Amino acid sequence: MSGQKLKVNLRRYRFEAGDMTQQELAERVGVTRQTIISIEKGKYEPSIQLALRLARLFGVPVERLFELDERKEDGNGGR
Amino acid sequence: MAGGKLKSLFERWGISPIGITALALVFFGFFLGITIHMAFFLLIAPGAFGPGLLRQLGVIEDLDECQKQASIQAAHRAYLAGGIFLTCVTVARSWTRLSLGEDFVPASLVLILMLVVYGVSYCLSFWxxxxxxxxxxxxxxxxxxxxxxxxxxxxxxxxxxxxxxxxxxxxxxxxxxxxxxxxxxxxxxxxxxxxxxxxxxxxxxxxxxxxxxxxxxxxxxxxxxxxxxxxxxxxxxxxxx
Structure with missing residues (x-):
């Protein structure tokens, strides 16, 4: 509803974690590979629970994996 | 060996055994319905609506959250398409009569069923x-x-x-x-x-x-x-x- 885009850094952390494949990541957080693909492409925004599971797996805070696109926010009036 | 490979391929693409069974029922129901006997069309019903019904009843839990969202979105679009189509058919066919007539009761019945289920389900999900x-x-x-x-x-x-x-x-x-x-x-x-x-x-x-x-x-x-x-x-x- 806000129109603000979500910046997803999942791919970067996946590569940093020893070139983890999408399939491997999917199995470790209990979703399908297609879901990981959709999240990385920004086509699907994960639930808080899945976002937390992903963050825990990579050992980083959730906001490192997912960020609100600030440029877009400024464009909207920077509320 | 080949079975294991096929299974992992299906898992990789997020296709569950339930989805494959449902698809097979729809396909064979349609194929046998037009080639052998009309009664085989009955197979389409459990194939097309069985998995969704079982998921709603909580009997099966085979979808992840992204698949669930896609399924909800698809159902909503199907509802809109079906509803608009049925409304057009009902109105267009009885345009000159100013009355629905008895032969249109089933069409309007499906429409009412869709609206009631949608309305009640939306109210209960949102509030x-x-x-x-x-x-x-x-x-x-x-x-x-x-x-x-x-x-x-x-x-x-x-x-x-x-x-x-x-x-x-x-x-x-x-x-x-x-x-x-x-x-x-x-x-x-x-x-x-x-x-x-x-x-x-x-x-x-x-x-x-x-x-x-x-x-x-x-x-x-x-x-x-x-x-x-x-x-x-x-x-x-x-x-x-």
């Missing part, structure tokens, strides 16, 4: 059952009041008596649903069952198809939404205990 029950009951009250005003607008006494008998109980139940959800829930289910018998909505054996459809139409419009709200209210009250 708390007590708030949903309040809105549905208040809506029912307003609809009945409109009917009463339209039919007795120029007869003040009849308007007051019928309004008090038909519309006011819905308004009272709407307000009490928030305070006593369990009692109102049971009363709504009881009232729905009573309405089925009071209005003779159970079709007798061997009744004509048109009459059966007519009765189903009334059941969908009145007792079904009330019973669903009653069950939701009662379920919510039990969970809170």
């Amino acid at each position: 708390d059952p007590r708030q949903a029950a309040f809105l549905v009951l208040f809506g029912f009250g307003l609809i009945w009041l409109t009917f009463v005003v339209l039919s007795h607008g120029n007869e003040p006494i009849a308007l007051m008596v019928e309004g008090a008998l038909v519309a006011v109980p819905f308004f009272i139940a709407a307000f009490l649903a928030k305070r006593w959800p369990r009692v109102i829930g049971v009363l709504l289910v009881a009232a729905s069952i009573a309405a089925v018998f009071f209005f003779h909505l159970v079709p007798p054996a061997g009744a004509e198809a048109d009459k059966v459809f007519g009765k189903i139409f009334v059941i969908l419009m009145l007792p079904l939404p009330l019973a669903l709200m009653g069950l939701a209210l009662f379920g919510k009250a039990l969970k809170q205990e």
Whole structure:
């Protein structure tokens, strides 16, 4: 509803974690590979629970994996 | 070996055994239906709607959250497409008659079923059952009041008596649903069952198809939404205990 885009850094952390494949990541957080693909492409925004599971797996805070696109926010009036 | 590879390929693409079975039922139902006997079309129903129904009942849990969202989105689009198509067919075919006619009862019945299920399901998903029950009951009250005003607008006494008998109980139940959800829930289910018998909505054996459809139409419009709200209210009250 806000129109603000979500910046997803999942791919970067996946590569940093020893070139983890999408399939491997999917199995470790209990979703399908297609879901990981959709999240990385920004086509699907994960639930808080899945976002937390992903963050825990990579050992980083959730906001490192997912960020609100600030440029877009400024464009909207920077509320 | 080949079976294992196939399984991992299906898993990789997020296709479950349930999805494959459903697809096979739809395909064979359609194929055998047109080549051997019409009765094979029956296979399409469990294939097309079985998995969704079992998921709704909580019997199977085979989708992840992204698949669930896709499924919800697809169902919503199917609802819109089906509803618009049915409305167009119903209106276009009876355009010159100014009446739906008996042969159009099944089409409008499907439309009503879609609208009732969508309305009740949306209310219960978006709001708390007590708030949903309040809105549905208040809506029912307003609809009945409109009917009463339209039919007795120029007869003040009849308007007051019928309004008090038909519309006011819905308004009272709407307000009490928030305070006593369990009692109102049971009363709504009881009232729905009573309405089925009071209005003779159970079709007798061997009744004509048109009459059966007519009765189903009334059941969908009145007792079904009330019973669903009653069950939701009662379920919510039990969970809170």
